[in-house]
């Protein structure tokens with residue numbers, strides 16, 4: 001089941017075949033793999049070589065994706081595959097994203113099996129995470145459809161580096177997303193991620209016009225993307241193009257992969273970034289990977305009350321109705337709220353879906 005045909009590619013006059021899934025537009029000779037490693041030219045077409053294969057499954061709190069306004073407190077069945085279409089030098093999941101060992105994708109599961117497992121394990125959603133689902137979109141879409149048939153939602157955690165046609169097809173199957181906005185400079189994107197900021201901003205604007213609930217995360221790296229001016233420009237852009245209600249998460253970097261010489265992000269940097277974003281007019285700004293109760297609280301824009309207080313990924317207090325209105329003033333909180341808050345807590349539970 002691992003190798004399947006794909007749709008988004010075309011032949012070039014010089015005999016190569018171009019994959020059209022992401023702006024990298026890899027042009028491949030027979031047998032060559034793309035930058036992401038999991039898409040390959042085989043028998044004159046582009047195939048996905050990791051359909052139905054995973055690096056393992058875990059149940060996480062949805063807040064860990066991070067999504068703070070989507071089925072709060074609920075458990076999400078999370079998995080990734082191998083490879084990535086970005087080349088981030090600071091990758092925090094590089095053992096997966098840079099994996100060249102497809103055979104280490106030990107867990108195999110088809111869409112039906114996964115959807116049944118999510119239901120059996122009491123998960124409200126399934127998340128394509130750890131590496132970018134853009135590169136295994138055919139598998140992710142089939143899993144999302146099988147889950148939808150059972151009332152389970154699909155979540156994509158992605159860098160948003162995708163071409164328009166596959167993007168449109170992919171997000172028709174997805175209910176919620178967290179998009180990594182890695183910085184707000186083309187220089188950073190070019191030098192540190194080997195990608196382009198403009199394409200990611202295009203994805204964010206595209207999502208604004210869909211029904212997909214999405215939140216944005218920026219991993220702050222000392223002296224690389226944490227300057228006041230850059231943060232102000234980022235927040236102004238988000239406000240102007242996505243509106244004040246898009247949740248923004250600032251999370252802390254830890255030295256990893258090819259950036260082990262850079263120190264971890266000081267908590268004060270996250271608080272400073274949050275102040276800048278709030279001052280810019282964004283309403284829901286969170287800090288992550290640090291102990292910061294203020295930075296993890298959702299305040300009601302209607303009455304200013306602390307509507308949801310969190311400690312890391314755990315709910316400390318919750319004052320929203322089952323359909324997401326402020327219990328104090330009735331303000332309709334932006335997001336997806338369907339029933340009582342979940343009680344999964346902060347646990348991370350590795351599971352077998354077989």
Ligand code: SF4
Pocket residue numbers: 019020021022023024025026033034035036037039040084085134135
């Ligand atoms: S999805 Fe993979 S093969 Fe296709 S263009 Fe992007 S990096 Fe290249």
